[in-house]
Amino acid sequence: MQQWLYDISERMTALSETLETFGDDTETSKDISGAIQGVYGREVTPAVQDGIAYIKNQEAMVDGIGEQIKRLQELKRIRENRLKRVRDGYKDFLKSIGKKKIETELGNMTVAKSPVSVVVDDVNKLLPQYTTTHIEVKPDKVSIKEALKKGVPVEGAHLQEDESLRIK
16 A cells, blocks of 8 residues: 555656646646646545545454453453352352362362461551562653743753644
């Protein structure tokens, strides 16, 4: 597709340069202007229209994939919660009948002690030797932008202009 757009661009540029060359010859200028309008109508407009259709289609697909991801994440969360309740139910069942292990043809079900884990009730009550501190340095882009726009040099930052394609 890029080559196709490049070819159209080359033809339009060549016709525009030719028009500039024959600017004084009104008859030839009319013919070249007609050729430019022809390329524009037959190739540029359809190419842009195809691009808009393609981009909108891809955006819709990306949005749809995002919605599917959200749906699947919710389904995963529901299944994990259900699985936890089933496991807890079997653990309680085995404990209630006084069994720690039952062997079957499919596998064994065992109630075993888990490794000891730490539960922190209030991090603010812990002594410093039991905590770690993470300092995160983030740039304040708003104040940097304001300073740079005012002409104040900010070492390690600069303003950059960019272009974007908008489709409505």
